[in-house]
Amino acid sequence: MIEIKNLVKRYGSLVALDHLNLHIKEGEIFGLLGPNGSGKTTAINCMLALLKYDRGSIRIMGEEMQPDSYRIKQEIGVVMQDVAVFDELSVHDNIDCFCSLYVKDKKRRKELVEDAIRFVGLEDYRRVYPKKLSGGLLRRLNIACGIAHRPRLIFLDEPTVAVDPQSRNQILEGICELNRQGSTIIYTSHYMEEVEQICTRIAIMDHGRCIATGTKEELKKMIKTGETIVIEGVALEEEELRQIQQLPHVFGVGYEEQTLTVRCSGAKHNLIQILGWLREREIPFGQVFSQLPTLNDVFLEITGKQLRD
16 A cells, blocks of 8 residues: 655754655554654655655555645545644534545535544534534544545544543544445554554654564564563662562563562563562562553663653
């Protein structure tokens, strides 16, 4: 569906994209992750031919993407993070307005608009104006405007920002349904649990490059973290923390507000080892949690950053 080769984009001395390579297959929900400033937005704008780039190539649906590639653009839907609707138009008329950019036949457009309203669950709000909608309903309207013409390729840039849990779940279910109906989806989010829930493959970007690509299972196998142990209500001195750091299979120790976090490689008895060490020294502790690696662990270990840095 999308083939990006050696893409370079500079802003003066700043290299925003540094020989970026990406391959996105048709039918995927492809997660594009990266800290702020990693080049995600620049890459998307280049894919949409909204930005000129200095070197490399972008092919979408088998054709080179250019500013005047109108046939390709008719097959693309875009839902950006900032809500883009007309306050002067009702829910129905907003969706009809955006759909009319792609579909001129009024009868066909009427069907598509009604389908989009049902798809995002706005049947009871079709005559309501955007200013009267809650944040979650406004996000759903934004999505309807971007997908009403039934595009083959959809870009979704953080579509669940600042929405309530119910609306978030409805949006995520809707994205999966769009994919089942045949749309390839490029998805960006700062919510790792969403990416882990819906994305079939994921790319992590940093400094304008793609530094890791794969399914969530493949990405987790790339990192050293095999288990993270969290122990609450434990009082430790600096020397004791150093001793824990030196235990077998331990490679990361954090301690804050009497909560110990120990990152271990994938050995079988990490938890037994840590608890045994505490008991031998008669150090009391509270609740204990152990979890397998998450995408957060992958992101932190590969980039050295939190996603919202």
